[in-house]
Amino acid sequence: MQNAHLDELDLQILDILIKDCRTPYLEIARMCHVSGGTIHVRMKKMEDLGIIKGSRILLNLPKLGYDVCCFVGIYIDKTSSFSAVTEELAKIKEVVELHLITGNYSIFAKVICKSIADLQDTLTNKINNIIGIERTDTFISLSQPIDRNIQL
Known part of the structure; x- marks a missing residue:
């Protein structure tokens, strides 16, 4: 999947989630200087595009x-x-x-x-x-x- 559908905000959101997938949407919104609703919309878009396939727990x-x-x-x-x-x-x-x-x-x-x-x-x-x-x-x-x- 090419990232032609992703902009700088999407990449910023992904970068935050890669570091800690449990970061709350409101915290991501604060870090990105946008509303929580914007984060929800962007997350849904990336899920629909198949870029985000879910989240996992990492076990020792x-x-x-x-x-x-x-x-x-x-x-x-x-x-x-x-x-x-x-x-x-x-x-x-x-x-x-x-x-x-x-x-x-x-x-x-x-x-x-x-x-x-x-x-x-x-x-x-x-x-x-x-x-x-x-x-x-x-x-x-x-x-x-x-x-x-x-x-x-």
Whole structure:
């Protein structure tokens, strides 16, 4: 989506929300020197355009017992299997992101697990059992020194 429909105020609103999505509309209005109604109208416009898709809570996963983050490169046996494979991967709760990519893999998945044993079970009994997956390569994340949204 091009930002041809966005003006400087829209970008200012998005910048504020990227920093803290819980900022109240009236606070955004004060920061932007406009009325609260203007912020509501702009937010509705950006939602209707599909620019704002919702808001999320960010969890500290290790504090909840999810200590293993990894990325799984997935080889699909043939392109006709792709749709069925993605549908099956979507059913696995440990798969939190799925990316269609260029390069050696067909799909790159982000997987979050509680332990290495949990990861092994997810790989062996869930992911690698999906019909259409030829094989996988797994990369365990040791740390995540950068975690941010894009800055406008």
